[in-house]
Amino acid sequence: MDLRQLSFRLLEVFMHVVQFGSVSETARRLHLTQPTVSLQLKRLQEAVGEALFFHQQQRLIPTEAGLELFRTCQQVLEQFNDFEQYLHEIKGGERGMCRIAMVNTAQYILPKLMGPFSVAHPHVEMKVEIGNREQVIARFERAEDDLYVFSHPPSLEHALAGRFLQNPLVLVVPCDHVLAKQNSVSLSDIAERRILLRERGSATRMLFDSALQSRGLVLSDSMQMASNEAIRVGVSAGMGIAVLSRHVIPSEDRTLKVLPIDDFGLVSHWYFVVRTDRHIAHAAKHFLRFAETNLDKYLEKTWIRNELAALNSALNNKVKHN
């Protein structure tokens, strides 16, 4: 038996003939002519190499082989129905995988969105990669994920970005620090003190460095640590003071005081970034739509800058579909 030439159309016609017990009736129902159906049947029988029907008083009765083929077709059709169902869920974003890569600092924010999303869409698998800026950019270059979260997104040649949250940098000092008595500070207050910094290349550091530079300030004493957590704990322990993203500081932490920096000038934001030269999982698009409509439910309203509508609508057009 040679399956290669068989098309589903052929099987469909065959199944109708079995059900109606008649070539002519099948032809009428499928809006074909009788010879067409006859010929299709013939082709099928040739492919199978066996008689599939015999005549009995005006009716076509399937032979053993015909009946078995019919059962086979039914099952095959069911398989494809299942697949179609699955497809449908994937397309609706109800199922599938959404891979997000984000820089360290974002891990304080994204879970607040991802948690509720996961609860609402339990069949969507979320896969999160967290790294420093350099690592995440490398993933972005290789297009390893569906979604990226950056402040300071990289070159957007093949990508779209959508801002969704302010990333305010604040001064963090121990609660018993001299500066803790002030309501706000200026950059020059900071520059002369011992300060704990993230590594070069991190968005926080980049922003801080350029703020200092624009004012001609130079740090007197600094210490580099690769993690926001380590810095926060360090500040608590009196190792120094730090400039961090506001989102990194848990509001319950009474050992720290958070101060806005008057003259910081630069404001940074968090962005969702999506490559346009690559297929994006429907689940990821679905997550972005979810984010767009639910930002204010799950994140602090003060910082929200919801510009995801533009991103989402752009995605519906621009993204590659092969």
Next chain:
Amino acid sequence: MDLRQLSFRLLEVFMHVVQFGSVSETARRLHLTQPTVSLQLKRLQEAVGEALFFHQQQRLIPTEAGLELFRTCQQVLEQFNDFEQYLHEIKGGERGMCRIAMVNTAQYILPKLMGPFSVAHPHVEMKVEIGNREQVIARFERAEDDLYVFSHPPSLEHALAGRFLQNPLVLVVPCDHVLAKQNSVSLSDIAERRILLRERGSATRMLFDSALQSRGLVLSDSMQMASNEAIRVGVSAGMGIAVLSRHVIPSEDRTLKVLPIDDFGLVSHWYFVVRTDRHIAHAAKHFLRFAETNLDKYLEKTWIRNELAALNSALNNKVKHN
């Protein structure tokens, strides 16, 4: 998703691409060119309406949907393999149904062949119809069965017949009957006695009647009964004597004596009859081949007239195949 245009060939190509992770490799293996495979994939993706692959370092990785389609294809292929297996068994006569219609008298003979056949081929379903000659001929006319067993086959315009066994008619008398003392009898011995007969139209009766007629004999006293069993028991009970097929009398029956009829003249035979204008189940052909080679194992050698070889070889050529 529209399945109609999909052919199995397309799915086959798709599966190879999933397995090799490469269009080019698939092309090489299937002896196609790379663009051909590329195009097939494209068509499939269009039919499905979803991306099935994405690129990752020179390789094609199936998307969620692609993977699911792959699984679907696997299962479908398996379905068809099962079907092919089934087909194979049907064609080999190892599976399927074999419908045999036979006249009453034949039921004393056929089971001796059908029993061993069923044991050897347990997946073949045997369906037996038994009736008087008239009924079986009606079935034959309507081509309701694969195989018919007659002595005196009907018109063979659209049929083939193969003789396999003598059907000797004998005289049956109670063991205490006057004739029981003789070693054989003549027709004239019989005609003057009370005699139990099968109905007109039965082969036994037809044969007996014509034997009498050719000698100008007339029965003095007769009684018609529709079953061999009834006649046999009647003879036992002293209702009269009877002419029956030798095969009908169980050899263990000590209440009866069986006598050959010297001058009977006509010899009748059992025939397998097969219509040639109709598809015949492979199982039926298989049964006939079995009969041809095993007749002498299961039937009394004395009466065997095995002419089935001719029937079988004729069947392999003449029978309709659509």
Next chain:
DNA sequence: GAAACCCATAGATAATAATCTATATAACAT
């Protein structure tokens, strides 16, 4: 940065399939 390899696409062609109309043929109903 050149070579090697991958995939996508365009353009062309030959093969196949789908479909029709017309007609023959067989079975059935009356």
Next chain:
DNA sequence: ATGTTATATAGATTATTATCTATGGGTTTC
């Protein structure tokens, strides 16, 4: 017997598919 209905087949046309060669644009490797 005759008209009706059903299937099969022939012949023709159109649409689709399968397939090729040639080419262009990416990546990876060296």
